[in-house]
Amino acid sequence: MVCDDNSSENKNSNQIETEVPIPYEKLKEARTLKYKAYKARIEKAINEGKLFRIISTMDVSRISVALRKRGYIETIPHTWNNKYYRMSNRELLDKACDGNMYENCLLSKMIEGFMPNYMWVVQPRLYGIHKNVQFMNKILIEESVDWGFKDGMCKCMNKIKETAGEDVINKHYSRSYTLVGCEEIKEFNRDYRLTVAISLITLILSHSDPKTNFAADYGKVRPNIIDFALKIIYEEIEAKKSKSDITYLDGTVYNELRWEQMKKGHIAILKRKEKIIEKQEQVIENYIFRSKVALEQVHTTWPYRKTDGYHNVWLCKPTYMGEGYGIVITDNDQMVLDVVNMKKHNKYIIQKYIERPMLIYGHKFDIRQYFIVQIDEEYLRVWSHPLCSIKFASQEYTLRNFHESIHVTNTAVQLKYKNRSNDKRLPADHLWTLYDFMSYLNSINERYLWKTGIYKQMKEFIIEIVKGSLADIEMKPGRFELFGVDWLLTEDYTPVLLEINRPPSLEYYSPVSGIVCGTIMEDLIKVTVDFVRNPDVSTGDFEMIYKTHIHLEDDS
Numbered sequence: 001m002v003c004d005d006n007s008s009e010n011k012n013s014n015q016i017e018t019e020v021p022i023p024y025e026k027l028k029e030a031r032t033l034k035y036k037a038y039k040a041r042i043e044k045a046i047n048e049g050k051l052f053r054i055i056s057t058m059d060v061s062r063i064s065v066a067l068r069k070r071g072y073i074e075t076i077p078h079t080w081n082n083k084y085y086r087m088s089n090r091e092l093l094d095k096a097c098d099g100n101m102y103e104n105c106l107l108s109k110m111i112e113g114f115m116p117n118y119m120w121v122v123q124p125r126l127y128g129i130h131k132n133v134q135f136m137n138k139i140l141i142e143e144s145v146d147w148g149f150k151d152g153m154c155k156c157m158n159k160i161k162e163t164a165g166e167d168v169i170n171k172h173y174s175r176s177y178t179l180v181g182c183e184e185i186k187e188f189n190r191d192y193r194l195t196v197a198i199s200l201i202t203l204i205l206s207h208s209d210p211k212t213n214f215a216a217d218y219g220k221v222r223p224n225i226i227d228f229a230l231k232i233i234y235e236e237i238e239a240k241k242s243k244s245d246i247t248y249l250d251g252t253v254y255n256e257l258r259w260e261q262m263k264k265g266h267i268a269i270l271k272r273k274e275k276i277i278e279k280q281e282q283v284i285e286n287y288i289f290r291s292k293v294a295l296e297q298v299h300t301t302w303p304y305r306k307t308d309g310y311h312n313v314w315l316c317k318p319t320y321m322g323e324g325y326g327i328v329i330t331d332n333d334q335m336v337l338d339v340v341n342m343k344k345h346n347k348y349i350i351q352k353y354i355e356r357p358m359l360i361y362g363h364k365f366d367i368r369q370y371f372i373v374q375i376d377e378e379y380l381r382v383w384s385h386p387l388c389s390i391k392f393a394s395q396e397y398t399l400r401n402f403h404e405s406i407h408v409t410n411t412a413v414q415l416k417y418k419n420r421s422n423d424k425r426l427p428a429d430h431l432w433t434l435y436d437f438m439s440y441l442n443s444i445n446e447r448y449l450w451k452t453g454i455y456k457q458m459k460e461f462i463i464e465i466v467k468g469s470l471a472d473i474e475m476k477p478g479r480f481e482l483f484g485v486d487w488l489l490t491e492d493y494t495p496v497l498l499e500i501n502r503p504p505s506l507e508y509y510s511p512v513s514g515i516v517c518g519t520i521m522e523d524l525i526k527v528t529v530d531f532v533r534n535p536d537v538s539t540g541d542f543e544m545i546y547k548t549h550i551h552l553e554d555d556s
Helices: 024-047 061-069 089-095 101-110 150-164 166-172 182-206 224-242 256-271 281-301 303-307 333-342 434-443 449-468 511-533
Strands: 051-055 118-121 314-318 328-330 348-352 365-375 379-392 431-433 480-489 495-501 543-549
Touching: 024 089, 024 101, 051 061, 061 511, 089 101, 150 166, 150 348, 150 449, 150 495, 166 303, 166 449, 166 495, 182 224, 182 256, 182 281, 182 333, 182 348, 224 256, 224 281, 281 303, 314 333, 328 333, 333 348, 365 449, 365 511, 379 434, 379 449, 379 511, 431 434, 431 511, 434 449, 449 480, 449 495, 449 543, 480 511
Parallel strands: 051 118
Antiparallel strands: 314 328, 314 348, 365 379, 365 480, 379 431, 379 543, 480 495
16 A cells, blocks of 8 residues: 555665565455544544534635644535545545545545534635534624625724714724715715814914914915814814704805815915915914814814824725725825716725824834634624734835825735835835734833733724624624734824724735734634633633623524
8 A cells, every 4th residue: 555645756766676565465454444444533523523624715724734633524625626536435545644635535535425513614605505514614794784894894883883982983993984875975075074174273283383384475375264174173063062963064054165265275285385374473373372272172072083184185995805905095085986986886985094103114004913703502702812913014104195005004915015115124025923013112112002002902992893793793603703803003002993804814925924824723723613612721822802691592
């Protein structure tokens, strides 16, 4: 019998060996013993519920390896496309060795007809097809609020605002709109115009000496745009206090001409460095004083607007596309509406861009973090993993240029670009480990910031999302799912959720991703297999951050 079809390559080519033929009876006996051993192994796996199947275009071999170490046997899908499956059982048996493809295929053929107990799939549609499988890595979330999609996340956040509060949600999730109806468009326009007004006074006050924004002789921008901006701001503050939907921004009373003047004035000051026409010192000081008071009230009323900046930049994100594809960055409201109208076959969400992110050596970055939602007969649990990857943009941050290499930190986007800053402190493959990031925090005297501030807030917000979605999740025991969350940090170290990836990519494309994704997959098996069988065993670095009793509906 041959154990390894490549074994001949291991022989010394200079040495002539004479193979002694094995007697047929001994060969037959050895084959029989080997087959019986495999049969016993299969019976044990079946009795213990240890059959698994993976249907995935992604490389999740670490999951397969971890399951096999625990005595699981794989049932291979798509056998018509498997060259090993076309071999006879005897041929497979002769070539089978511990863990090789011949062995895996032979075992799979021997358990043909048995349903797997544990399934790993990528496509959500497979959830219904394999609904009777005991354990599966998919949970069912109501489609309209499915936070694995950008529009679902947007609607989910709007729903959670009712329980968690608007300030909590807007602190960790940038203002977003789906623009699918007149009301949504109206809400976006209202927010956009208020943001222009706030951006204008923020811009004026951003100078070390705000008086330099004014000039009597060569000023071109009329000062009444400040009055109009302040009026808009106070109208909106009053509307929030009274919970009224009617403000000066509504079309029935809104002066479109003055709005256009304010918008153009903001652009003129910001981009062309033009000055506001005013020569009287007392009037200038009054404008500055009123602007300071208004901005203080803005930050009291909407604390999350502190990171808005003053460029009024927005993102257009395709709802059902990932990896940074199709994102449009703009500071023009008409361009936002044009993008949505021109591409009606693609749904978009519109999201306020975080203009003041935390930067590392002048570069924007985001953090990929992972969590699991797990359901059994009694509880829904949420597990969070501290191991993260830090994904850098390849070019230095600026708002004078909206190129994706500066602003879109998705790995698929950044791998197209080389690091052009020539800063050797930054990784050539755009990725840091969590250890690298914590070392950086230590270098800026923020040693404990990750554990006590950033990561703590991430976990708290994940809990809010899951708690707010309990009514929209099918409580089916044996269901679990791994999610990949992308976070941005603001300049004051507040984590802001960018998106939840469902499923997250677990591919290896650098040493960092190999470490992170490999560890996540191995620890996931500890949670979804080991913990299920014995709650006292190690779950790796996955930490249970939330647990709630569930009510199972009687299917009868």
